[in-house]
Amino acid sequence: MAQASIASVVVPKGGLAHEARAALIVWSRELIRFRRDPTRVASSVVQPLLFLFVLGGGLSALVQAGTGGIDFKTFLFPGVLSMSVLFSAAFAGISMVWDREFGFLREMLVAPVSTAAILIGKCLGGASVATLQSVVVILLAGLVGVPYDPVMIVELLILLFIMSFMITALGLLLAGRVKQVQSAMPLVQMIITPLMFLSGALFPLSRLPAWLTIVTHINPMTYAVEPVRAVVFDRLTMPAEARAILDPGIWWGSFQVPVLMQVGLVILASLILLFAAVKLFNRTE
């Protein structure tokens, strides 16, 4: 046996390059696992379709008078796009509960890298998977009267990526607290559903009672959904009054929050959630 020729490797001292490699491999694991799971791909497509064509189709006749002549499905399109990433990103984050149950979390946490590198990799993975899934919904744009503008599509993908990064971080934070596999999914439903309803994804926030408006202003999803809607509506020709009803923007009193600032707020929220998750995982293991 050529025993002397056995490859011996040297493990280098830490450093940013090493942390980046660790984050990258965690990211690629998410993609590999997604690719191996066709049911997850299929099921992620079905729900947005139901919302867009069944709920949207059913309500459009009812609400036509109130939308300034715009198809309700067109209004719903950016919301459904956001929803499609919301659930798969939250699932990617909470999947850490399964990683703990099956022991793989320990393999990750005993490595000579920071917990932050691992969780950042996980967030990038969740965001990538969610954004990939949203492509299916983007392809439907033509059916609801939204043009296939390449710049719009790129902008949408960037915004959806940032949104799903934030939601994956939220999922990780939850996974840091929940130890039981059985309670993970109900908890996600319990947290994600109100975030979705109070974000303006499914109906304009302009007509909510005042106390609910405050809640929507605290909800980080509001600031993630509105830029998506703005990007889509910028490509549509619609009367100013219709836009005012359907896309009133976000107002803090008399200050209209600019879209770029909204994106900044989402990034800030992502970092806060990620930081909290890192703290939690550092402590519990």
Place this chain on the structure above:
Amino acid sequence: MDGSSIGGAEPAVEVHNLVKRFKEVEAVKGIDLTVRAGETFGFLGPNGAGKSTTIKILCTLADATSGTAKVAGYDVARDRDAVRRSIGLVFQEPTLDSYLTADQNLRFHGELYGVDRHTAAARRKDVLEMVGLYDRKDHLVQTFSGGMRRRLEIARGLLHSPKVLFLDEPTIGLDPQTRASIWQYIGELHKTEEITVFVTTHYMDEAENCDRIAIIDQGRIVALDTPEKLKAGVGKDRVQISTADDTAAIAALKEKFSLDAKMVEGLVTISVPEGAAFIPQLFEKLGIAIKSVTVQRPTLDDVFLNFTGTSLRDAEQKGSNFNPRAAAFRR
């Protein structure tokens, strides 16, 4: 090449007065031990004796309440990442991703440990060949048997050329044949690697494979030496008899031979210097019908019995020192 050499006489593991206290229980009650570079060191004891807690502290997965521990020359509390880079870990519980292939699991590990890219592929091949899984490298881990998974975990623990390999109950739940093959890999390791192996087990027969063993009971190290010396130290053979009336037999042994007999695994058990020569006297003087007799040269189980007053199997069945907090901690 120099990366794997262990500086001269520096011990692989050095522990001083290590204590781990949970709220109401002291799981580790001040242990000292030194593991020499290059040896296979066995850490023996019943479940709940403090084995897993100690190994967790050595692997930087838990903080000691007091005392110090150094692994590969690094302090586990102060130099956490340096310790982690120098050790390989195989846990009792599986820690593989079964939705990835064997090779992908290793690749993941290599990237996480920052293994040099030029040698990583060759190293993956080497460790997979070592455990006989190279031809299955592209199969999903979910298709692997328990023994194959454990072998893959050992291969993964070796991937980054650790100086110390920790194996926590590497053979638990495996069939005897697989257990033997796992020990064969551990034995062969020293031929190809400059490595120290620290292994916990509660199978006495497996501990015979170690260069030196420490016996831990109720949070304390009660013996530490080579298996041969420990057995020689017992100095007595184990005689086990089954009789028509065990209680009367124990009383008779006390009265006629001044021997303290114990019930061990359902048999009246005595320790005598010359077991074979003692049997004729036993039949002559005991006065109680003897159904069967066995005489055994000392085994590690006798060593355990000698130091703790109970056999390992009885200690586990009684579960008297079962520590629920430590058990929860083990997860």
